[in-house]
Amino acid sequence: MSAGVAPNAVAAVSEGRLWQRLMEMGEIGGFEFEGGHKGVNRPCLSALDRTARRLLISWAEKMGASVTIDPAGNLFLRLEGEDPSLPAVLTGSHMDSQPQGGRFDGIYGVLAGLEAIEAIATAGIRPKRAIEVVAWTNEEGGRYAPGCTGSMSFTGFKPMSEFDDLVDRDGIRYADALAEQMEAESDLAKRPLGYAPHAYLEAHIEQGPRLEVERKEIGVVTGIQGSRWFTVTVEGRSDHAGTTPLALRRDAVQDMVRAIGALNQLMHDPDDVLRFTVASIKVEPDTSNSVANKAVFTIDFRHPDKAVLLARGDAIAGVVQAAMRSCTATVHERFHALPVDFAETATGAVAAAAQAQGLSSLALPSGAFHDAQFLVPVCPTGMIFIPCRGGVSHHPSEHAEPVACANGARVLAQALLSLANS
Ligand SMILES: [Zn+2]
Structure with missing residues (x-):
């Protein structure tokens, strides 16, 4: 990445737009909770999930990203690179929530990814490689356990058919819920399952208290315990x-x-x-x-x-x-x-971006599971954590400050660009 280019993309990240989108997404499956908190209940492969995906797609199309889905229901938004034949850099997270979840877990990583590619496009930058934003199917496992079925299918960790017979509380099979979603989104362009990305980065709220307690702005995640x-x-x-x-x-x-x-x-x-x-x-x-x-x-x-x-x-x-x-x-x-260690290629890009932007950072492992762990065998993988209030997640009181959300998106934008130009 040349030094004169990235600052433009970083400057084009809009704290207001990202926050507005987070709040708008929070309305889909949103509910009022005691203490004035607003929770989210958005199960995977549900009508609410599809409403949220349509909203995401509308934003992506407006900024010029192309939209595809794979057979596992994973949704991809692509900012084309100079050489479309090169493996893309992948970023993203999930849009489903726990039954009594919050407005940031998962959806933040998807919207930060969209914000990053939108900022890069707005800055008039065309990276060497394409950058793709993915919304993985069923990370939480709230409706269908285990979670991470979308990323496991994508990477071949498990064959897709392994999940067919999972049933939710109403006795609906996973295969049937997925088929319903594929039918409802049959207007979207299809892509085959899986590929080896050049690298994968996932932005996420920390879901723990360390960044807040130690007053650090960015978590450079070293792996998953x-x-x-x-x-x-x-x-x-x-x-x-x-x-x-x-x-x-x-x-x-x-x-x-x-x-x-x-x-x-x-x-x-x-x-x-x-x-x-x-x-x-x-x-x-x-x-x-x-x-x-x-x-x-x-x-x-x-x-x-x-x-x-x-x-x-x-x-x-x-x-x-x-x-x-x-x-x-x-x-x-x-x-x-077993624990997984993230690759220096990815963690280094995150740490360098934080440092270049004058943001304080902390290297730490993730205590929770994420889709990222299934990408580790496939490509250099890393995560960016942002502080969340009291370390709370999977609860309606889950909260991240607008400035923290924007910091994470700026670091993501710069790290994605440096990986996409490498
Ligand atoms: Zn999550």
């Missing part, structure tokens, strides 16, 4: 709470509490990098005057270091067994994702 999810089942015997002596009980709740206590010691981390969460507990028979014969709890364990993720995760079953006094326990691992 690994996760291991377990279900622990503790089985004992139900007895009368008023008559059975404690010494004779096989109380599943008491042994569960011992197990969680022991796990807290196993997972203790003075640096507070490790994330260990027990958040779903089911007890049977779940009455106040019967000793529980069964207690089931979940473990969500995450760490950016593969060695720690493997060592402590592998120790969970033994620690649980050792904590049992009168019950038996089984530990089932139901999900395992």
Whole structure:
């Protein structure tokens, strides 16, 4: 990228336009929430999703981007490059939300991408490579779990057919919801599934408190931490709470509490990098005057270091067994994702853009999943985080300041240009 060119594109990023669009999108599936907050409930592959996509398409067409969809329903907005035969630089995120979501998670990355290519076009710059903005299908997994089905299909991480038989709460199959969407958007130009982009960048709210707490304007995301999810089942015997002596009980709740206590010691981390969460507990028979014969709890364990993720995760079953006094326990691992590291090509472009614009930055891993992790095997991948209030996301009170949103779009515009000219 030549030094005389990028500043024009950066200057053409409009804080007002980006904010206006974020607020307009927030109305689609928007609802009033306590405390004066405005939430969003926009499930993937729904009529609301399609309304939001039509609005996005109208903005894209107005600025001269071409619009295509692939068989997985991923939507692409393309700013053509000097050499259309070169692999494009890809950016984007998702437009679906959690059932009680906010106005920034996902949609921010799509609109920041649109803002970036619109600014580049407005500045009269034609990059060497095309830049494409993608809205991935079903990132959140709110309607169809698991999420990231669009990006997994695109990169070949899983074949598309793998998701056909997922069903939502109303019993509607994923394949049928996708077919309905493809039918409703049959006027859009089709493209084949997948390609190897030159690079992929995703802008997103941090969904954590670090940027705000450390007063940094841009997060240069270094990778996505690994996760291991377990279900622990503790089985004992139900007895009368008023008559059975404690010494004779096989109380599943008491042994569960011992197990969680022991796990807290196993997972203790003075640096507070490790994330260990027990958040779903089911007890049977779940009455106040019967000793529980069964207690089931979940473990969500995450760490950016593969060695720690493997060592402590592998120790969970033994620690649980050792904590049992009168019950038996089984530990089932139901999900395992190793940490991914982003490429220097991508993270370097983000860091350089932030520095050139005089924005303070912090290198940090992502604690949450993103479509970006599935792009890692396919092309140099990176993410840009912007601060969000209190680190809150997946909630109607989720908020990012207009200036923070614009900062992220400016860094994205410059980083995309430098990658598209390389
Ligand atoms: Zn998201």
